[in-house]
Amino acid sequence: MGERTVAGEPLELLQAAFAKLKHRKRSDGMIEVSGKLAPELGEPLLRAAIRIERELLDQDVADGDSDVRTTSERRADAFVLLANNLRPRSIGPEGKGSCQIRASIAALAATECPCHTI
Secondary structure (H helix, E strand, O other), X not given: OOOOEEOOEEHHHHHHHHHHOEEXXXXXXXXXXXXXXXXXXXXXXXXXXXXXXXXXXXXXXXXXXXXOOOHHXXXXXXXXXXXXXXXXXXXXXXXXXXXXXXXXXXXXEEEEOOXXXX
């Protein structure tokens, strides 16, 4: 069985990149995600996010409205989809300890997550 990938990148590298990200709650209630990543972690994370963003744009075009989301919204949605794909398979979307991640125009993602730090 081969190495598991997410958006064409090795799962372990993406999980390591997310583990290095920091977050803080802003005064407007949103969560700001930031981090400084070495190229061996940052580049796969960026490539994966760009691939997902491109898929979302293709989906929007196929649905007949490439302007349904702004670029910022699409990037936030891609980030959230990537984060959700990195969750352990044993934690279901409705299961105990599951993460609830939401996209926002104002910030990349907001999270209420007792099981991970994103």
